[in-house]
Amino acid sequence: MKKRLLLAAVFGPYGVKNRYAEALGMQMELLNNQITRAQGVHSPRQSYWTFPLYFLAENIKVETTVLDFPSWGDFKRELAKGYTHVGINFIIPNVLKAQRMARYIRKHHPETVIILGGYGSAIPDLQSIVPHDELCRGEGIRWLRKYFGEDPDAPLRHPVIHGPAYEYLYGAKGRPRGAILMPGVGCENACKFCATSHQFGKSYIPLLPKGEDIFRACCDIQAKIGSKGFTILDENFLKQPGRAVELLKLMNKQGKPFVFDIFSSAEVIKKMGVDFLVRLGVRMIWVGVESRHSEFDKTRGIDLKELFADLKRHGIVVQASTMLFQDHHDDESIRADIDYVIGLGTDFIQFMNYTPLPGTTLWKEMESAGRLKHLPYRYVHGAGELFQVHPHINDRKKHARYLRNAFIKKYRVGGPGVLSMAETIIQGYSKAKEDYRFRRLNGLAWDPGLNRYVESDKPTEDEFMKARIRMMRRLADNIRMILLPALVFAPNMNARRKAARTMELADRILGRPTMKQRLISCVLVATGTVEWIRILFSKLRGREGVVHQPRCRITTYNLLEKHVFDVEKETLRLPYRDSMETTAW
Ligand code: SF4
Numbered sequence: 352m353k354k355r356l357l358l359a360a361v362f363g364p365y366g367v368k369n370r371y372a373e374a375l376g377m378q379m380e381l382l383n384n385q386i387t388r389a390q391g392v393h394s395p396r397q398s399y400w401t402f403p404l405y406f407l408a409e410n411i412k413v414e415t416t417v418l419d420f421p422s423w424g425d426f427k428r429e430l431a432k433g434y435t436h437v438g439i440n441f442i443i444p445n446v447l448k449a450q451r452m453a454r455y456i457r458k459h460h461p462e463t464v465i466i467l468g469g470y471g472s473a474i475p476d477l478q479s480i481v482p483h484d485e486l487c488r489g490e491g492i493r494w495l496r497k498y499f500g501e502d503p504d505a506p507l508r509h510p511v512i513h514g515p516a517y518e519y520l521y522g523a524k525g526r527p528r529g530a531i532l533m534p535g536v537g538c539e540n541a542c543k544f545c546a547t548s549h550q551f552g553k554s555y556i557p558l559l560p561k562g563e564d565i566f567r568a569c570c571d572i573q574a575k576i577g578s579k580g581f582t583i584l585d586e587n588f589l590k591q592p593g594r595a596v597e598l599l600k601l602m603n604k605q606g607k608p609f610v611f612d613i614f615s616s617a618e619v620i621k622k623m624g625v626d627f628l629v630r631l632g633v634r635m636i637w638v639g640v641e642s643r644h645s646e647f648d649k650t651r652g653i654d655l656k657e658l659f660a661d662l663k664r665h666g667i668v669v670q671a672s673t674m675l676f677q678d679h680h681d682d683e684s685i686r687a688d689i690d691y692v693i694g695l696g697t698d699f700i701q702f703m704n705y706t707p708l709p710g711t712t713l714w715k716e717m718e719s720a721g722r723l724k725h726l727p728y729r730y731v732h733g734a735g736e737l738f739q740v741h742p743h744i745n746d747r748k749k750h751a752r753y754l755r756n757a758f759i760k761k762y763r764v765g766g767p768g769v770l771s772m773a774e775t776i777i778q779g780y781s782k783a784k785e786d787y788r789f790r791r792l793n794g795l796a797w798d799p800g801l802n803r804y805v806e807s808d809k810p811t812e813d814e815f816m817k818a819r820i821r822m823m824r825r826l827a828d829n830i831r832m833i834l835l836p837a838l839v840f841a842p843n844m845n846a847r848r849k850a851a852r853t854m855e856l857a858d859r860i861l862g863r864p865t866m867k868q869r870l871i872s873c874v875l876v877a878t879g880t881v882e883w884i885r886i887l888f889s890k891l892r893g894r895e896g897v898v899h900q901p902r903c904r905i906t907t908y909n910l911l912e913k914h915v916f917d918v919e920k921e922t923l924r925l926p927y928r929d930s931m932e933t934t935a936w
Contacts, residue, residue: 352435353414354413354414354435354436354499355413355414355415355416355433355434355435355436356408356413356415356416356434356435356436356437356438357415357416357418357429357430357434357436357437357438358404358407358408358415358417358418358437358438358440359417359418359426359429359437359438359439359440359452360401360404360418360419360420360421360440360441361439361440361441361445361448361449361452362421362422362423362425362448362452363379363420363422363900364422364898365377365378365420365900365901366378366379366380366384366898367898370447371445371447371448371451372444372445372447372448372729373444373729373732373735374898375732375734375735375751375895376444376732376733377444377445378898378899379398379399379420379516379900379901380396380397380398381397381399382394382395382396382397383395383396383397383896385701385702385703385733385734386670386699386700386701387699387767387768387769388755388758388895389755389758389759389761389762389895390758390762390767390768391840391883391886391896392521392522392836392840392879392882392883392886393521393767393768393769393770393837393840393842394768394896395518395519395520395769396518396519396520396899397514397515397517397518397519398420398515398516398517398899398901399514399515399516399531400419400420400512400513400515400516400531400904401417401440402512402584403440403468403469403491403533404417404419404440405510405512405906406491406492406509406510406533406558407438407491407492407495408510408908409509409908410492410495410505410507410508411492411495411496411499411501412499412501413436413499414907414908415907415908416429416434416905416906416907416908417904417905417906417907417908418903418905419516419903419904419905419906420516420900420901420902420903420904422903423451425903425905426452426455427455429905430455430456430459430460430463434460434463435462435463435464436463436464436465436466437456437460437463437464437465437466438466438467438468438487438495439452439453439465439466439467439468439469439481440468441467441469441471442469442470442471443470443471443473443474443708443709443728443731444728444730444731444732445471445729446471446477446480446481446728446729447728447729449467449471449481450480450481450482453467453481453482454482457482464484464485465484465485466483466484466485466486466487466498467481467483467485467486467487468488468491468494470546470550470708472486472487472488473488473546473549473550473708473709473710474709474728475709480728485498488550489550489551489552490536490537490551490556492507492558507558507559509533509558509559509564509568509571509572511530511571511572511575511576512530512531513527513529513530513531514527514528514529514530514531514582516901516902516904517901517902519882519899520769520833520875521833521840521875521876521878521879521882522875522878522879522880522881522882522883522885523874523878523879528578528579528580529578529580529581529582530572530576530578530580530581530582531581531582531584532559532565532568532572532581532582532583532584532585533558533559533583533584533585534557534558534565534568534583534585534588534594535555535556535557535558535559535560535585535591536550536551536555536556536558536585536586537551537552537553537554537555537556537586538551538555538586538587538590539553539554539555539590540587540590540616540647540648540649541712542639542641542647542649543711543712543713543716544674544705544706544707544708544711544713545586545711546708546710546711547586548586549708549710549711549712550710555586555587555591557591557594560594561594561597562593562594562595562596562597562598562599562601563597563598563601565594565598566597566602566605566607569581569607570605570607573607573609579607579608579610579822580609580610580611580612580634581609581610581611581612582611582612583611583612583613584614585613585614586614587614587615587616587619588611588613588614588615589613589616589619589620589622589623590616590619592622592623595623595627595631596627596799596802598631599630599631599799600799602631602632602815603630603797603799603815606814606815606818608632608815608818608819608822609632610632610633610634610826611631611632611633611634612633612634612635612636612637613635613636613637614636614638615637615638616638616639616649616650617638617639617640617649617650617653617655617658618648618649618650618651618653620638620662621653621658623802624803625661625662625665625667626802626803627802627803628662628665628667629665629666629667629783629819630797630815630816630819632819632822633667634666634667634668634776634826635667635668635669635670635772636667636668636669637670637671637672637701638655638659638670638671638672638697639671639672639673640655640671640672640673640692640695641672641673641674641677642673642674642677642679642688642691643687643688643691643692644679644684644688655671655695656694656695656696659671659695659696659697663697663698663775663778663779664779664782665779665782665783666775666776666778666779666780666782666783666823667775667779668698668699668771668772668775668776669697669698669699669775670697670698670699670700670701671692671695671697671699671700671701672700672701672702672703673688673689673692673700673701673702673703674703674704674705675688675689675702675703675704675705675753675754676704676705676737676741676744676750676753678705678741678742680741680743680744681744682743682744685744685753689753689756689760690760693760693761693764693765696765697771698768698771698772699768699771699772700757700761702754702757702758702761703733703754704733704734704735704737704750704754705737706731706733706737706739707723707738707739708731717739722739722740723738723739723740724737724738724739724740726738734751735747735751736750736751737750762842763842763843763845764845766837766841766842766843766845766846766849766850767841767842769830769837770833770834770846770850771849772830773830773831773833773834773837773853773857774849774852774853774856776823776826776827776830777827777830777831777853777856777857777861778856778860779823779827780820780823780824780826780827780860780861781860783816783819783820783823784820787813787816787817787820790804790813791813794806794807794810795807795810796810796813797813797816824861827857827860827861828861828868831854831857831861831868832864832868832871832875833872833875834850834853834854834857834872835854835872835873835875835876836872836875836876836879837850838850838851838854839879840879840883882897885897
């Protein structure tokens with residue numbers, strides 16, 4: 352019998368409390384869920400596709416369909432088309448959704464093999480909760496290839512994936528143009544709470560091991576969908592410095608100043624240096640701070656405030672992340688830690704509750720100390736009650752309250768994240784021009800061996816950096832259009848002044864806005880007003896805000912030419928029901 356594989360994400364609705372999942376912390380939105388939460392109309396709304404499923408489908412020979420963001424009806428309809436195997440990808444708090452899907456398959460399609468994968472696969476007693484035949488833990492491509500009798504070490508192909516499934520800013524639908532890159536999974540830093548690191552055996556598994564592989568993937572994606580900006584989904588991208596250096600060399604050589612959003616730990620950022628990051632085209636960087644009294648090697652001995660200020664001065668938007676309710680936190684020190692992280696002055700902060708996730712060292716420590724509360728897994732989302740007994744704070748209302756208040760405080764003190772981002776990008780463009788002039792006057796040139804600017808006997812025009820600066824100008828021109836709505840909807844005097852100051856900065860550095868830019872700013876105020884009213888009504892109904900639902904997308908990968916994107920596009924069973932153009936705010 353011909354094998355047909357369905358790779359499915361869990362069904363929606365998402366971020367809505369029902370029999371299968373919670374509302375809090377469970378929207379399919381990273382930003383609104385856990386970064387710009389409490390920022391109301393200023394919160395960019397983006398939902399990301401279930402990327403690993405596309406990576407898997409692209410790299411196996413079995414005919415495969417990816418079912419992303421299905422409703423329950425979509426899932427049943429797709430199953431009825433006949434599949435020999437169904438893979439369900441889920442995270443721990445969605446375990447009851449996976450259970451419903453698997454039980455339905457067992458009942459109505461008993462001959463179908465059920466494969467479970469994703470972070471939910473770390474649940475220790477999964478067999479008794481979700482019926483299944485196979486469990487894929489860790490890196491899935493090689494696992495699936497082996498399972499279907501294919502060569503696990505055959506070359507990997509990177510799929511072409513647009514950025515968010517949807518994007519709204521101040522209520523206006525965006526026209527995102529970015530794409531996603533997944534050059535590797537896991538992280539060797541092995542922080543004891545980190546599910547990503549433990550899921551992959553506390554090691555890093557490269558999918559695109561060389562800078563050349565990444566550069567090729569970027570060029571390929573650019574040729575197919577025109578993207579020049581990429582979100583690199585790699586937990587610690589700069590941890591492989593040789594690869595990043597090679598990527599820069601190739602971009603330099605080919606005159607392609609791609610732009611990247613990356614995740615990296617402080618110690619490697621420090622090692623690579625800000626000049627390298629600017630040259631590489633890092634627009635935004637996600638850095639784990641965790642706590643002022645950090646016990647993690649990645650931040651030990653580093654002046655984070657200075658590091659972040661330097662990054663921001665050079666136009667790199669900084670997104671910090673931190674955890675509340677670590678063991679040393681009591682009512683006093685948790686507040687001090689929140690103030691400390693806010694005081695680092697980053698553009699965005701992710702706050703999460705310290706959570707022992709199955710499979711991690713922290714989980715084992717808590718289990719052996721008898722501190723696991725064994726709540727139902729649906730509550731392991733890091734935004735509510737702690738999963739462990741805490742040494743000092745065990746009022747579960749406080750667990751949710753401290754977290755929510757941390758977001759509110761960041762918003763009140765720092766203003767909207769998008770406003771900070773605009774300020775960083777605009778001043779970064781100015782600094783890049785200034786630095787360029789300085790280097791020209793002083794005969795400095797980039798030394799790719801030393802990874803820094805050095806005096807040169809034969810300085811030439813730095814054409815690559817000129818192109819990079821033009822790219823930075825475009826980013827600054829785009830982002831300035833949010834300044835008017837940021838001013839109009841500013842939450843307090845502080846934020847209003849910051850918006851006005853940034854508008855002046857933009858005028859000084861970029862010149863007066865064009866008519867088109869003014870018009871778009873006014874449109875954003877209009878759409879923002881509608882969104883603001885929607886949020887208000889939502890709050891009157893006792894909710895935190897408006898919950899958006901991504902639409903279902905079904906992609907079938909053709910058996911013979913599945914790796915040819917054009918063919919893939921033609922074989923879509925359903926047209927994309929949402930815009931396939933993505934990101935760029
Ligand atoms: S550095 Fe980040 S990705 Fe790596 S183990 Fe620590 S928390 Fe996880």
